[in-house]
Amino acid sequence: MATTQARDGAADDAAGSSESPRPGAPLSRPGSPSGPGSPSEPCAPPGPGSPAHSGVSHVEADPYAEAVRAAEADPYAEAVRAAEALLTAPGAPFAVVRGETGTLQYATGPRTLREFVETVWAFGERPFLIAESGTYSYAEFFAATCALARRLTDVYGLRPGDRAVIGMRNHPEWQVAFWAAQLAGLVAVPPNAWWTAEEFAYALDDCTPRVLLVDGERLERVAGWAGARGVRGMVFHHAGPxxxxxxxxxxVDELTSPDPAAGPPDVDVSPEADATIIYTSGTTGRPKGAVATQLAQVGAVLNPRFQAAMSMLGRGVVPGQGPVPVTLMTFPFFHVAAFTSVYAAMSAGGTLVLMRKWDAGRALELIREHRVTHYAGVPATALQLLAAAQEFGPAGYGSEGDAGALESLTALNTGGAAAPPGLVAGLTARYGSRIEPRNGYGLTETSGGVLANFGAEYRSWPHSAGRPTPVTEVRIAGPDGSGLADGEIGELWLRGQSLVRGYWNDPDATQLAFREGWFRTGDLAVRDSGRVTIVDRIKDMVIRGGENVYCVEVEGVLHDHPAVLDAAVLGVPHPVLGEEVAAVVQVRADATVSPEELRAHVGSVLAGFKVPARVVVRRGELPRNAAGKVVKGELRGELGWAG
Incomplete structure (x- = not known):
């Protein structure tokens, strides 16, 4: 289960830009023309047909103006209610209905990922994917995707429902392979690209794919498995044997020089068909394959677009105004946080700038070179980016200093792990309101972000994961599963369109995780005035002598210390108390701070029983998995705290 306390990805202006060429997809602001080059409202669900397809023609201009005025008068409760009512009213872009299974669904928009991706061809020569290994415009991407989809069906003989594994680093061809699988009606399986051969074998045995689409770095790890089972494969970025x-x-000439007029294979894909199997991060055991249907994934497509529209209304801007987003993508593509970012960018005809591996200095260069507007990554890399910008100073780009290093940036989106509350405070202190902070919450099992916190509300409530999308229901459950009142801490349960249907080949785990359509996240949370705050993982909570200590709370206080770059708090065995609180802290390279000073810092803010009894100070990075989460079991073993 992969907890993502984050507003994932390039979600702003998933509402789009001032122009969008998708035929029939954009929702023009009422009273304005719709079509290529005209001011439009790309927060509307995409789909074939005319502008009436979205069912919003009855919405007049006045409600938009009223929502904008409400946002200016009250940046929180009243504005949220007004904006959400506008966007979710019957016939509006994000209208909601309750489906046959009892879950909420978007009333309009795409019903399959194939239907969604077929609309992006109209973005034509706009740049989509920029990487060191190559670039693709939307037209080139769609032609390449169609060509690979045809080869998978015509040459490989694959049929809808067959599994296709996609194992690569963030090459542009990762996206080509994923969307080719969708156009062919296959179930895309994107495993963790950093797995060992043994870890790959476990997942491959579990999902039994009929084709492996991998890069040269992964080839050796999967070739033995494929050869023993007669499974075919295709390798990208590989010059060896x-x-x-x-x-x-x-x-393959037909793939490298595809016919742009050929189109995808003729297959039928239903909304109920499986679209993806995404394996959980496995921090507490073997990874499980979370299965999302087509309908769930298109819910995940629309969620960030709704959040983007809410963000823009909250800033007093009519959705659809502004430039096309350019996102620096640092999430690995196999992670659900990346899915949210990719879906948001594709919805708006935006650009994704890719990095081969994370380096804060190189990230600053790419931001300057490509005029990046949105950063998307885990909190640890976001903090490193801000630190690098600050250290850059006025010597690099003149008197503007670090503001100049990030002068094009308008949104900082974090996901993959809980963001320390001090991140938004530091961002605001340095850049004011120019760069909008975004955070939220999502899981592998929710197919991406389903809660979002952004802008002024995030600055005022930096501990919160935000508010749910209109198709996501929230319950704070007590021990018996009943809902608790605002202010009470319980387990966060979720239900909605984007949730997975269960775990592949694991009915016992599915039954344990789901109850009457509700997914039990394993996270402790509290709700207040519609905002949800994640308190801790149930398994991470430390019980010290009968007192509950929430690791996230202590980590947040440690992060507020100016010497601290990263921190992990965990429980370690104690002969009398059962457990005691311990912390491992990474400090800045130029910092000098003792464990006693850090303990005193925590004690000045929190009760004595929450103060770590043991603090280890280090300069090296904390061990994290590919999802950005600290691997606390590894820390315990490394420090001899396993008990």
């Missing part, structure tokens, strides 16, 4: 059963993408 090929094992039996594999072909090289670059050697």
């Amino acid at each position: 090929l094992p039996d059963g594999f072909e090289r993408y670059a050697d």
Whole structure:
């Protein structure tokens, strides 16, 4: 289960830009023309047909103006209610209905990922994917995707429902392979690209794919499995020899020089069909394959677009105004936080700038070179980016200093792990309101972000994960599963369109995680005035002598110390108390701070029983998995705290 306390990805201006060429997809602001080059409202669900397809033609201009005025008068409760009512009213872009299964669903918009991706061809020569290994415009991307989809059906003989594994680092061809699988009606399985051969074998045995689409770095890890089972494969970015059963993408002319007029294969894909199997991060055991249907994934497409529209109304801006977003993508594509970012960018015809590996200095260069407007990544890299910008100073780009290093940036989106509350305070202190902070919450099992906190509300409530999307229901459950009142801490349960249907080949785990359609997240949370705050993982909570200590709370206080770059709080065995609180803290390179000073800092803010009894100070990074979460079990073993 992958907890993502974050507003994932390039979600602003998933509402889009001032122009959007998708035929029939954009919702023009009432009273304005719709079509290529005209001011439009790309927060509307995409789909074939005319502007009436979205069912919003009855919405007049006045409600938009009223929502904007409400946002200016009251940046929180009244504005939220007015904006949400506007966007979710019957016939509006994000109108909601209750489906046959009892879950809320968006009333309009795409019903499958194939239907969604077929609309992006109209963005034409706009840049979509920019990487060191190559670039793709939307037209080039769609032609390449269609060509690969046809080869998978016509040459490989794959049929809808077959599984296709996509194992690569963040190459542009990762997206080509994923969307080719969708156009062919296959179930895309994107495993963690950093797994070992043994970890890959476990997932491959579990999902039994019929094709492996991998890069050269992954080839050796999967070739033995494929050869023993007669499974074919295709390898990208690889100049070496090929094992039996594999072909090289670059050697196939029809793939490298695709016919832009050929289109995708003729297959039927239903909303109820499986779209993806995404394996959980496995921090507490073997990864489980979370299965999302097509309908769930298109719910995940629309969620960030709704959040973007809410964000823009909250800033007094009519959705659809502003430039096309350019996002620096640092999430690995196999992570659900990346899905949210990619969906948001594609909805708006935006650009994704990719990095081969994370480096804060290189990130600053890319932001300047490509005029990046949105950053998307885990909190740890966001903090490193801000630190690098601050250290850059006025010597690099003149008197503007670090503001100049990030002069094009308008949104900082974090996901993959809980963001320390001090992140938004530091961002605001340095850049004011120019760069909008965004955070939220999502899981592998929710197919991406389902709660969001952004802008002025995030600055006022930095501990909160935000508010749910209109198709996401929230319950703070007591021990018996009944709902608790505002202010009471319980387990966070979720229900909605984007949630997975269960775990692949694991009915016991599915039954344990789901109750009457509600997914039990395993996170402790509290709700107040519609905002949800994640208190801790149930399994991470430390019980010290009968007192509950929430690790996230203590970590947040440690992060507020100016010497601290990263922190992890965990429980360690104690012969009398059962557990005691311990902390491992990464300090800044130029900082000098003792464990006693850090303990005193925590004690000045929190009760004595929450103060870590043991503090280890280090300069090296904390161990994190590919999802950005600290691997606390590894820390315990490393420090001899396993008990």
